[in-house]
Amino acid sequence: xxxxxxxxGDCLVVSLKEKRLDAVIAASFRExxxxxxxxxxxxxxxxxxxxxxxxxxxxxAVVFILKHLGHRGRLHICGVTPxxxxxxxxxxxxRVLKTFETRQAAIAA
Amino acid sequence: xxxxxxxxxxxxxxxxxxRAATERVVNLCGxxxxxxxxxxxxAVMEWLVNVVKHSYCHAAGARITIRAVAxxxxxxxxxxxxxxxxxxxxFEAAPCxxxxxxxxxxxxxxxxxxxxIIKSVMDSVNYQTEHGVNRLTAVRRWQR
Numbered sequence: 292x293x294x295x296x297x298x299x300g301d302c303l304v305v306s307l308k309e310k311r312l313d314a315v316i317a318a319s320f321r322e323x324x325x326x327x328x329x330x331x332x333x334x335x336x337x338x339x340x341x342x343x344x345x346x347x348x349x350x351x352a353v354v355f356i357l358k359h360l361g362h363r364g365r366l367h368i369c370g371v372t373p374x375x376x377x378x379x380x381x382x383x384x385x386r387v388l389k390t391f392e393t394r395q396a397a398i399a400a
Numbered sequence: 401x402x403x404x405x406x407x408x409x410x411x412x413x414x415x416x417x418x419r420a421a422t423e424r425v426v427n428l429c430g431x432x433x434x435x436x437x438x439x440x441x442x443a444v445m446e447w448l449v450n451v452v453k454h455s456y457c458h459a460a461g462a463r464i465t466i467r468a469v470a471x472x473x474x475x476x477x478x479x480x481x482x483x484x485x486x487x488x489x490x491f492e493a494a495p496c497x498x499x500x501x502x503x504x505x506x507x508x509x510x511x512x513x514x515x516x517i518i519k520s521v522m523d524s525v526n527y528q529t530e531h532g533v534n535r536l537t538a539v540r541r542w543q544r
Contacts, residue, residue, distance in 0.1 A: 313415075313449075314419075314445070314449045314453075315415045347517055348511075351509070351511050352510075354510045355510045358508060358510070374435070374437070374438030376435075381521070383497075387508060
C-alpha cells in the first residue's frame, strides 16, 4: 500500500495511491493512519482522488480513524470519486464523513 | 446490446483472489453507470470477503465457485463455498440497510455492514446450505 504525506500548514495531507481501498489493504491503511495520529498529527486531510473502489472494510478503516481522532482533531476527505461517493451514500456515511471537492477546500475548512 | 459471455470461476479463498474475482464480475456490468457499478462491485466483494474470513476462516486450499450471467434484464450471481457458512436465519435477520445514529460518532459501525450492503444493492438475494454447499444467489436488474 502506498501513502504519500504532504504537510500543509497545520494539516497533514495523506494521499492514498491505490485504486482500491478494500479488505486487502484496509488493516494496513488503518494502522498507518493511526500511527500518524499517535505521533501527534491532529488535522488530517485524506486525499482519495486515486481511489475508485471502496468496500465496507475500507470504509470501516476510515470510520476507525475518525473515531480514533475523536475530539482531538479533524478528518477531512477530498477527491472523492463517483464510485467511492456511491458507497458513502449507500451506507449513509456521507452524513458523517466530511468531504470536500478539492484539497485546498479540505485544508481551509 | 449483446450480452457478454457468462463467467464461471473457481478461485482460491483469499482476499486477493476475492478482489480479482470481483473485478471479473464487474467487467460484465457494462450496462450500469459508474455509481451502480461501484455499488454492485462492493456488494460482490462483501460476500466474497465474508466467505474468505468467516466461512473458510482463511483456510489454506479452500476454493470459491463463482458464476455470473449478464442477461438482457439483469445480472445473476451465484457464489458457492463449502466452509462453515452461516445459519439461514442469520442471513435473513441481517438488516436491508446500514443503520446507525449519525450524531454519535463513537458508536459508528466499523464492521458488520456487509450483509446490509448486499441486501440493499441486490433486487433479490437468497442464501441456502445444501449437502455441505453454501450458496448465495443474487439478481440485480440493470434498470430499477
